[in-house]
Amino acid sequence: MLEATHLLILGALLALGPPLGMMRHGMKYIPMVAKGCTDPIITLNFGFLKIYVVTSPDMMNAVQRQSKVFSFGPFLDFAAERLAGLTGKTLHAFRTVEAGGQGLVKTVMHASTPFLAGKSLDKLNRDMFSAIQPMIDELATKESVDLIEWVHYAMTLAGTRAAYGPMNPFEAQEVRDAFWEVDRNVSPLLMNFLPWLTARKAYTNRKIVLSAFIEYLNKKGQNQACDFILKRYQVLSEAGLSDPELAQNEASVPLALLSNTIPATFWVIYTIFSHPDLLQELREEVEQNAFKMVEGECVVDLKAIREDCPLLISTFHEIMRKGSNPASTRFVMSDFTLADKYHLKAGNVVILPSQVIGRHEKAWGPSADEFNPRRYLTPEPSDHPDDPKTVRRTGRFMAFGVSAPICPGRHFAASEILGLACMLMMRFDFTPEGGEWTPPEPHTGSVLAATGPVKGPFNIKVKERDGFEGKPWRVEIGEGKGLFPC
Ligand code: HEM
Numbered sequence: 001m002l003e004a005t006h007l008l009i010l011g012a013l014l015a016l017g018p019p020l021g022m023m024r025h026g027m028k029y030i031p032m033v034a035k036g037c038t039d040p041i042i043t044l045n046f047g048f049l050k051i052y053v054v055t056s057p058d059m060m061n062a063v064q065r066q067s068k069v070f071s072f073g074p075f076l077d078f079a080a081e082r083l084a085g086l087t088g089k090t091l092h093a094f095r096t097v098e099a100g101g102q103g104l105v106k107t108v109m110h111a112s113t114p115f116l117a118g119k120s121l122d123k124l125n126r127d128m129f130s131a132i133q134p135m136i137d138e139l140a141t142k143e144s145v146d147l148i149e150w151v152h153y154a155m156t157l158a159g160t161r162a163a164y165g166p167m168n169p170f171e172a173q174e175v176r177d178a179f180w181e182v183d184r185n186v187s188p189l190l191m192n193f194l195p196w197l198t199a200r201k202a203y204t205n206r207k208i209v210l211s212a213f214i215e216y217l218n219k220k221g222q223n224q225a226c227d228f229i230l231k232r233y234q235v236l237s238e239a240g241l242s243d244p245e246l247a248q249n250e251a252s253v254p255l256a257l258l259s260n261t262i263p264a265t266f267w268v269i270y271t272i273f274s275h276p277d278l279l280q281e282l283r284e285e286v287e288q289n290a291f292k293m294v295e296g297e298c299v300v301d302l303k304a305i306r307e308d309c310p311l312l313i314s315t316f317h318e319i320m321r322k323g324s325n326p327a328s329t330r331f332v333m334s335d336f337t338l339a340d341k342y343h344l345k346a347g348n349v350v351i352l353p354s355q356v357i358g359r360h361e362k363a364w365g366p367s368a369d370e371f372n373p374r375r376y377l378t379p380e381p382s383d384h385p386d387d388p389k390t391v392r393r394t395g396r397f398m399a400f401g402v403s404a405p406i407c408p409g410r411h412f413a414a415s416e417i418l419g420l421a422c423m424l425m426m427r428f429d430f431t432p433e434g435g436e437w438t439p440p441e442p443h444t445g446s447v448l449a450a451t452g453p454v455k456g457p458f459n460i461k462v463k464e465r466d467g468f469e470g471k472p473w474r475v476e477i478g479e480g481k482g483l484f485p486c
Pocket of ligand 1 (some may be wrong): 076109116256257258260261262264324326327328329399400401402403404405406407408409410412413450451
C-alpha cells in the first residue's frame with residue numbers, strides 16, 4: 001500500500017518539479033527523457049520514489065490490463081485531501097477502501113457517470129446551448145473582443161448554468177474569479193504544507209467558492225441541477241454527509257468541469273480560424289450535413305455534427321492530440337513484472353504520457369509530429385484493435401486519459417466545444433488584431449489543465465459573415481446517446 005510520504009513526494013514532483021530535470025522543465029521533462037529512448041519503459045529514480053515512464057503503446061496495454069496492480073485510487077485520495085481540502089471523518093469516508101477509507105469517492109463516481117450520457121447528456125447540452133446563445137448573440141454586436149476572455153466568460157457561465165441549474169453558484173462574478181484564481185494557483189495547494197500560508201491565493205479563493213456552494217445547498221439549488229450533479233448529491237447525502245461536508249467536496253468538481261474544457265475550446269477555435277483552407281472545408285461539411293434554415297432561423301444540429309461531420313471530429317481529435325499533454329498516473333500497489341522483464345516495485349508511480357505514447361511510431365509512424373486534421377479519418381474503419389487501419393488503436397488518442405478511469409465528461413466536453421466552434425465558424429469571420437495568428441503565451445500556473453491554458457489578451461475583430469447578418473441562430477440537440485467517438 002502507498003504511504004503518505006510517497007503521495008507527498010508525488011505532489012511535490014507534480015507541483016514544483018524537484019530534482020534537477022524536473023525542477024528545470026517540470027512535466028515536460030518526461031517526454032524529453034523519453035525521446036529517442038527505445039525501451040518501452042524507463043525508470044526515473046528520485047531516491048525514495050521511482051517513476052516508471054511507459055513509452056510504448058504495447059506496454060501501456062500491459063499496464064491497463066492489470067488495473068488492480070496499477071491503480072488510480074491513491075490519486076483520488078490525494079485529490080480529495082489536497083484539492084477538495086477534506087479532513088477528518090469526511091476524508092475517511094471519501095478515501096478508497098485500499099487506503100483504509102470507506103470508498104465514497106469511487107461510489108459517487110460510479111453512480112453518477114451514467115448521467116453524462118443519453119437523455120441526461122441531451123438535457124445538459126440543451127441547457128448549455130440555451131445559456132450560451134445570448135452571449136453569442138451579444139458577440140455579434142461587437143467589433144472586437146479578447147477571445148481568451150470571452151471563451152472563459154461564456155463557457156464558464158454556460159457550462160455551470162447547465163450543470164447547477166438556475167441557482168448556479170457561478171452566477172456571481174466574484175465566484176467565477178475566485179474559481180479561476182484557484183485553478184491558476186493550484187500547485188502550492190497540492191503540497192498541502194500549511195496551505196493557508198504557502199498557498200494563500202488558492203486557499204482563500206477556494207473558501208469563496210466553498211461559501212457559494214454552501215449557500216447553494218442551503219437553498220436546495222441541487223434539486224434543479226443536472227442529473228449528474230443531483231445524483232452526486234443523493235449518493236453523498238445517503239452516505240450520511242452533512243450539507244457543509246458535501247459542499248466541501250462538490251466545490252472541487254468545477255475543476256473537472258472547466259479547467260480543461262476552456263483552454264481546449266480556445267485552441268479549437270484558434271486552430272480552425274487560423275487555417276483558412278481547413279476553415280473553408282469545415283464550413284462546407286457543416287453546411288451540407290449539420291446546418292439548416294428553419295423559418296429564417298439558422299440552426300446548427302449537434303446530433304448531425306456527431307454523426308455526419310467526420311472531418312470536424314477528426315480535426316477536433318487532432319487538435320487535442322497535438323495540443324494537450326495529459327499524463328495518466330497509476331500507483332504500483334504490489335510488486336509486478338511486466339513483459340517478463342521489467343520489475344516494478346510497490347509504492348512507486350507509473351506515468352503514461354500521451355506526448356510520448358501518442359507520438360510513438362507504433363501509434364502513428366513518422367508523421368506523428370505533424371498537424372494533420374485528416375489523421376482520424378479512416379477509409380475502412382475497423383473494430384479490431386490490431387488492425388493498422390483502425391484509428392482506435394492503443395495510444396492513438398489519449399487526450400481524455402485512458403481507461404480506467406477515462407474522463408467521464410468527454411462527451412459533454414466534445415458537445416460543448418464542437419457545438420460552439422460550429423456556431424462561431426458558420427456565423428462569424430474572425431481576424432486577429434494585427435493580422436497575424438500568433439499563439440498566445442502558455443499559463444504555467446494551471447497545472448491541472450492538460451489542454452494548454454493560455455494568458456490573454458488575444459484580441460480579434462468580429463464580423464458576421466456575408467449573408468448571415470442579423471439572422472437569429474440556435475443549436476438543436478437531437479435525441480441520442482450523445483456519444484462522440486472519443
Ligand atoms: C476538454 C475537456 C476535458 C479533458 C481534456 C478532460 C480530461 C480528463 C483526463 C485526462 C482525466 C483523467 C483520466 C486519467 O487519469 O486517465 C479526466 C478525469 C475526469 N474528468 Fe475530464 N476532461 C475534460 C472535461 C471534463 C468535463 C466537461 C467533465 C464534466 C463532468 C469532466 C469530468 C471528469 C471527471 C469526473 C474525472 C475523474 C474520473 C474518475 O476519477 O474516475 N471532464 N478528465
